[in-house]
Amino acid sequence: MAERKTITLPLTEETIEGLRIGDHVEFRGVIYTARDAAHKRLVAMADAGEALPLDLRGQVLYYVGPTPARPGEVIGAAGPTTAMRLDPYTPRMLELGGKGMIGKGGRGPAVREAIRASHAVYCIAVGGTGALLNRHITSVEVVAFEDLGTEAIRRLEVDRFPAIVVNDAHGGDLLEAGKAEYRTSTRPVPTASGTGGG
Amino acid sequence: MRKIEAAAITETVARLAVEATHFLPEDVEGAIRDARETERSPLGVQIIDEILENAEIARERMLPLCQDTGTAVVHVELGQDVHVTGGFLIDAVNEGIEQGYGEGYLRKSIVAHPFGDRTNTGTNAPGVIHTEIVPGDEVHIGFMPKGGGCENMSRYQNFLPGAGREAVVDFVCETVDLSGGNPCPPLIIGVGVGGTAEKAMTIAKHSLFRTVGERNPDLEVAALEGELLEAVNALGVGPQAVGGSTTALDVFVETFPTHIAALPVAVNIQCHSARTKHAVL
Numbered sequence: 001m002a003e004r005k006t007i008t009l010p011l012t013e014e015t016i017e018g019l020r021i022g023d024h025v026e027f028r029g030v031i032y033t034a035r036d037a038a039h040k041r042l043v044a045m046a047d048a049g050e051a052l053p054l055d056l057r058g059q060v061l062y063y064v065g066p067t068p069a070r071p072g073e074v075i076g077a078a079g080p081t082t083a084m085r086l087d088p089y090t091p092r093m094l095e096l097g098g099k100g101m102i103g104k105g106g107r108g109p110a111v112r113e114a115i116r117a118s119h120a121v122y123c124i125a126v127g128g129t130g131a132l133l134n135r136h137i138t139s140v141e142v143v144a145f146e147d148l149g150t151e152a153i154r155r156l157e158v159d160r161f162p163a164i165v166v167n168d169a170h171g172g173d174l175l176e177a178g179k180a181e182y183r184t185s186t187r188p189v190p191t192a193s194g195t196g197g198g
Numbered sequence: 199m200r201k202i203e204a205a206a207i208t209e210t211v212a213r214l215a216v217e218a219t220h221f222l223p224e225d226v227e228g229a230i231r232d233a234r235e236t237e238r239s240p241l242g243v244q245i246i247d248e249i250l251e252n253a254e255i256a257r258e259r260m261l262p263l264c265q266d267t268g269t270a271v272v273h274v275e276l277g278q279d280v281h282v283t284g285g286f287l288i289d290a291v292n293e294g295i296e297q298g299y300g301e302g303y304l305r306k307s308i309v310a311h312p313f314g315d316r317t318n319t320g321t322n323a324p325g326v327i328h329t330e331i332v333p334g335d336e337v338h339i340g341f342m343p344k345g346g347g348c349e350n351m352s353r354y355q356n357f358l359p360g361a362g363r364e365a366v367v368d369f370v371c372e373t374v375d376l377s378g379g380n381p382c383p384p385l386i387i388g389v390g391v392g393g394t395a396e397k398a399m400t401i402a403k404h405s406l407f408r409t410v411g412e413r414n415p416d417l418e419v420a421a422l423e424g425e426l427l428e429a430v431n432a433l434g435v436g437p438q439a440v441g442g443s444t445t446a447l448d449v450f451v452e453t454f455p456t457h458i459a460a461l462p463v464a465v466n467i468q469c470h471s472a473r474t475k476h477a478v479l
Contacts, residue, residue: 022440024239029389037316061204067262077262078301082347082380104347105379106439126438127382128471129252131261144438149318150305157274162248164241164440175378178441182239183434187368190375 004162009120010058011099019121019165021172027161031060031102034156035081038145039089046096053144054153055095063104065150067130074140075156077130080104083122084170087111092120102163106175116171136161199417200277200335202479207337210477211294211474214341215270216302218475219262222253225410226386226472229447233384240398242442246384249437249470258351264471268343270295270325273404281403286325291339307346337479339408348381348469354399357461362398363422365431365452366391366463374430374446375466379439382469385446386410387430390464393454405450406468407476414451423451437470447472 008017009029019025032054033040045052063083067076083103090101091114099120104127107115115122125133137156142155166174179189227250234246256263272291276282282290299306299322308323309316332338353373357365370389390402413420414460426449436442456462 014202024241024244050457064265065307066265067267068303070240070260073261075265075297076305077256077265079265081266082350084380103436104382124379124438124440126248126252127379128264128345128469129248130265131250131256131259131263132252132258134261135255150307155353162437164245166440175439175441178239178241178439179434180441181434182436182441182443183432185371185429185434187371187375190372 009060013062013119016099016119016121016169019168020170021165021168021177023165025123025163025165027060027157027163029157031062031141031156031158033064033156034061035063035065035151036085037151038153039093039149041145043092045088046092050124052096055097056093058099060102061093061098062156070125075134075137078133078137079130080125080127083107090114094120106173107167110173112167112173115167115197116169119169122167123164124166125163133161136174144190199279199281201281201283202337204282204290206479207282207287207290207339208297210339210479211272211291211341212298214339214477215295215298215304215343215387215473216343217455219302219304220256220260222256223472223474226447227253227268229410230384230470233447236318237444239436239440239442241440242437243446244325245437245440246389256446259289262304263473264345265305266307266347266433267299268345268346269308269349270322271342271403271426272325272327273340273407274327274329275332275423276329277336278331279335279452281336287329292325294325295325309358323415326328329453339476339477339479342406342474343449345382345469345471348385348467349411351381351467352399352463352465353394354396354462357463359459359461365461366422367426369463370426370449370465371433373408373474374435375433377467378435381467382471383435383439383446384437384444384470386472387426387446387449387470388466389449389451390466391451391453391462392452392456393462395462397454398462401452401454401462402466405444405452405464406472408450410448416453419451423449426451
């Protein structure tokens with residue numbers, strides 16, 4: 001198995017600079033959960049000039065809506081949801097200071113460019129491994145939008161949380177590069193479209 | 199006429215909801231293990247290892263395999279010699295969903311009004327319930343917690359009647375190519391060809407209840423399944439779309455007679471967490 005880089009959060013400019021597509025990393029520190037409904041509210045609040053319930057500067061957002069915790073557990077299954085659905089909000093989140101994102105699947109061209117321009121990074125955690133990722137979350141606290149239930153913003157402390165760099169600050173895209181490397185089909189690659197879920 | 203209590207159906211559905219979301223079917227896990235041996239991408243192999251480890255942790259610690267415990271898709275085959283007593287069949291299934299998702303600490307992902315305020319129903323009910331009247335005096339219940347990531351990648355198109363199998367292959371490949379990492383590859387791909395629009399999608403969905411490796415009994419359709427699996431795995435999408443030789447574990451094709459003017463093709467994708475569970479009453 002290739003060596004995994006340990007990344008202590010929050011992300012620094014130097015750390016981001018050193019990350020390359022295909023790097024298998026392990027996060028340690030604090031990340032914040034946010035999916036569709038939370039993104040929608042955060043952007044609406046920012047657009048209205050209201051104070052946000054969390055300071056996004058330098059933070060990593062994890063696109064997840066966990067299952068309820070069983071008694072004695074801090075959280076339930078907690079794997080990533082489809083990042084593409086957050087694409088309409090992501091350039092704004094990066095303007096507000098966000099530096100990292102964890103989800104699954106690829107990002108559209110506008111988001112890839114925003115990631116490069118704002119020197120940020122997008123990683124995937126392996127979709128459908130919610131039980132495994134549960135073991136890397138050590139504490140959970142709801143910090144905003146509790147009424148959204150699974151979609152509330154939660155502060156997670158994570159340890160050795162595994163992820164793979166898909167879009168780096170240098171404009172790289174792992175999904176595009178990976179497909180080109182392993183494609184044996186003569187079919188032309190169609191252009192991306194659609195929504196996602198999870 | 200055999201009598202079956204609605205309460206027995208509720209109890210069964212609740213149990214299936216919990217079992218399906220925690221225990222990866224053996225055939226699926228076996229196919230993922232096999233893929234580990236043939237996957238060409240080292241990163242792809244690491245992803246497969248995490249998927250296998252996840253199944254083990256889910257089993258041992260009673261954690262759901264995936265946080266997306268899905269839309270509850272329930273296929274009920276009701277023997278025509280069965281009389282359901284003590285309640286309405288559909289209510290009994292929905293009560294089972296409510297119980298299973300509540301008591302099993304599963305995520306409630308269903309909103310009541312799709313384009314309105316999107317308030318969560320809080321119970322994961324109602325399920326998407328398909329009923330079919332079949333001969334006999336048994337009730338077969340198939341439970342599939344269907345994730346949003348893969349379901350959102352469904353596609354349907356009606357082709358010119360003469361477009362033939364090539365249109366089917368092209369459409370399936372294009373769908374998988376476009377969906378990238380969103381449906382969580384390695385995938386199981388359901389394809390419905392023929393009927394009408396809703397029939398094509400229904401048989402595509404229903405095919406996902408099959409066991410991995412189980413071929414359509416029609417040899418021509420089975421040959422198409424083999425061709426599709428090869429074509430999809432040549433796309434290079436790979437595990438979680440990081441690039442690799444394992445994009446799909448299997449492709450299931452179902453067909454139905456269709457109109458002289460039509461060639462309907464529906465694709466319904468299942469993620470690697472291909473969760474299904476059956477019971478017979």
